[in-house]
Amino acid sequence: MxxxxxxxxxxxxxxxxxxxxxxxxxxxxxxxxxxxxxxxxxxxxxxxxxxxxxxxxxxxxxxxxxxxxxxxxxxxxxxxxxxxxxxxxxxxxxxxxxxxxxxxxxxxxxxxxxxxxxxxxxxxxxxxxxxxxxxxxxxxxxxxxxxxxxxxxxxxxxxxxxxxxxxxxxxxxxxxxxxxxxxxxxxxAALVPVTWQPADKAIFEEISGVSLPVTAEANGTVFPEDMLFTHRGLSGPAILQVSSYWQPGDDIEVNLSPETDIHAFLTSQQQSHPEQELKTALAKLLPKRLVEKLLEMQIISNQPLKALNSKSSQTIANRLHGYIFKPNGTEGYRTAEVxxxxxxxxxxxxxxxxxxxxxxxxxxxxxxxxxxxxxxxxxxxxxxxxxxxxxxx
Ligand SMILES: Cc1cc2nc3c(=O)[nH]c(=O)nc-3n(C[C@H](O)[C@H](O)[C@H](O)COP(=O)(O)OP(=O)(O)OC[C@H]3O[C@@H](n4cnc5c(N)ncnc54)[C@H](O)[C@@H]3O)c2cc1C
Incomplete structure (x- = not known):
């Protein structure tokens, strides 16, 4: 031996x-x-x-x-x-x-x-x-x-x-x-993409490839990095990071515009461009295809900026600064890094x-x-x- x-x-x-x-x-x-x-x-x-x-x-x-x-x-x-x-x-x-x-x-x-x-x-x-x-x-x-x-x-x-x-x-x-x-x-499995619920998949898979800087939070831990929409769900560094803190059944809360206060932005846009449509203004902050999906899902409704009052502008801001995703699960060990x-x-x-x-x-x-x-x-x-x-x- x-x-x-x-x-x-x-x-x-x-x-x-x-x-x-x-x-x-x-x-x-x-x-x-x-x-x-x-x-x-x-x-x-x-x-x-x-x-x-x-x-x-x-x-x-x-x-x-x-x-x-x-x-x-x-x-x-x-x-x-x-x-x-x-x-x-x-x-x-x-x-x-x-x-x-x-x-x-x-x-x-x-x-x-x-x-x-x-x-x-x-x-x-x-x-x-x-x-x-x-x-x-x-x-x-x-x-x-x-x-x-x-x-x-x-x-x-x-x-x-x-x-x-x-x-x-x-x-x-x-x-x-x-x-x-x-x-x-x-x-x-951790450092892993999360997967859509069937209803979200039908909507978001069409914007697979869209990526944007966000902060993502699961169970109190927040990561500021990029998030990527995929055919199966959400990925990108921000999501991989929070996946380690996410447990089945939990939400992931995403701030879609961490750098710019949306309420303040809409207020200033309203003053300078009152006739502008909400979707046009938001597309200055967020990927246009994502804005279209948010409209389609009635998370926001399109209207001229002059029609917004402070309360409705704040409601839009709250929804986009604290968007809730409820993943179905993760992609598991097949793609997990750890x-x-x-x-x-x-x-x-x-x-x-x-x-x-x-x-x-x-x-x-x-x-x-x-x-x-x-x-x-x-x-x-x-x-x-x-x-x-x-x-x-
Ligand atoms: C796609 C991907 C990308 C990654 N990128 C990074 C990165 O850029 N930076 C970073 O810090 N981390 C990264 N990681 C994580 C990192 O690779 C691991 O944390 C690290 O490799 C762990 O090192 P280890 O030596 O413990 O295990 P491993 O590197 O996994 O080595 C374990 C070895 O044991 C062997 N082995 C397993 N079972 C047996 C057995 N029964 N008999 C004999 N041999 C066996 C395996 O073949 C393997 O060679 C990444 C992981 C993946 C999957």
Missing amino acids: QHYDVIVIGAGAAGLMCAIEAGKRGRKVLVLDNGKRVGRKILMSGGGRCNFTNMYTSPDNFLSHNRHYCKSALSRYTQWDFLALVQQHQIPYHEKTLGQLFCDNSAKDIVQMLVTEAKAAGVEIALQQHIQQVTKTDAGFIVETPAVNRACTSLVVASGGLSLPNLGATAFGFQLAEQFGLNVLPLR TLGGVDTNDLSSKTMAAKEQDNLYFIGEVVDVTGWLGGYNFQWAWASGWVAGQYC
């Missing part, structure tokens, strides 16, 4: 970072992955340019049943540490918006950087490995695949979440956690990422109940939790 100091399951962001760090400490490390290539999610992330971190990362950008758990790892391996690595490898990058750092060329640069670092640290990587069983021994763990059984002292689970099953996502990490007595908190929930952080050490009640078993990255906002935060959690586990495993 082959023996390793550390076996890492999952050659994604967290697993590779952990393997590199453990390898640098002189540990004999093997990374096992079920796919044909390493870092598949990195390759397709950020539209192929990988939003690899966020300059403003703080624990406030993460959801978890224990909001304090991520603090230690995020402070020990920061966005600046990862950026220093990117700069050391001379990977060109830029800030797109809101502190989000992307590769100038391709996400392949990040995967190549990790592979180069892993090689330098003596890490072995075995792909297309289908793990059948993991068992505990006095000395550590045995990981069984059809071809070979391997033993290790430390086992690191970095097998990610459930999103994009066609990209190799499996429930393996959650099942392994349960096998070893760790609690797994309920899982849910999985909410996962291995309960109460069963893990925030200092080492190790299971509290099971020696030498570590959980890192998305498999853990720590989920970032859209904007490079999920990778920063993967790098930070992987780096930390790499110091101890």
Whole structure:
């Protein structure tokens, strides 16, 4: 039987970072992955340019049943540490918006950087490995695949979440956690488009492709970004962000004109252009096709501006500043960027990422109940939790 100091399951962001760090400490490390290539999610992330971190990362950008758990790892391996690595490898990058750092060329640069670092640290990587069983021994763990059984002292689970099953996502990490007595908190697709109720679909699918800056709110959390109408529902960064806070049955409240007070705007338009129609005035603020839909749905009724009184102008403003969508559901793991929930952080050490009640078993990255906002935060959690586990495993 082959023996390793550390076996890492999952050659994604967290697993590779952990393997590199453990390898640098002189540990004999093997990374096992079920796919044909390493870092598949990195390759397709950020539209192929990988939003690899966020300059403003703080624990406030993460959801978890224990909001304090991520603090230690995020402070020990920061966005600046990862950026220093990117700069050391001379990977060109830029800030797109809101502190989000992307590769100038391709996400392949990040995967190549990790592979180069892993090689330098003596890490072995075995792909297309289908793990059948993991068992505990006095000395550590045995990981069984059809071809070979391997033993290790430390086992690191970095097998990610459930999103994009066609990209190799499996429930393996959650099942392994349960096998070893760790609690797994309920899982849910997040950073995911929401879908229309049938009645809304009939109306809004015709304006699929229309996008506008909004603020979107679910359960008290508000995000100011763009919203996109699609054939199936609503998407765009504002909606992906609030989807993490939305629960089935909840509303999403959208301010369709966050920058301009509609009542004040209509009042001033009324003074300067009294004969102008309401739809013409509103089309100066909102996409014309959306205004037409709002008329069709009788959310607003067209009339010359001079016919509006202050009360009716305020009513229109209230409807557009607080438009209520009631999603039918989400598009689910098929298109979600991440999985909410996962291995309960109460069963893990925030200092080492190790299971509290099971020696030498570590959980890192998305498999853990720590989920970032859209904007490079999920990778920063993967790098930070992987780096930390790499110091101890
Ligand atoms: C389309 C898309 C775009 C995204 N863009 C961004 C972005 O720009 N910025 C950002 O911060 N986050 C982004 N994310 C989220 C980010 O990709 C994940 O949070 C991050 O990859 C999690 O890292 P991880 O190492 O925990 O898991 P993963 O990167 O998912 O790696 C897990 C690995 O484990 C392997 N595996 C799974 N099951 C098994 C098994 N049974 N046996 C062996 N191997 C197994 C998988 O094949 C995979 O290689 C995006 C996600 C998606 C889906």
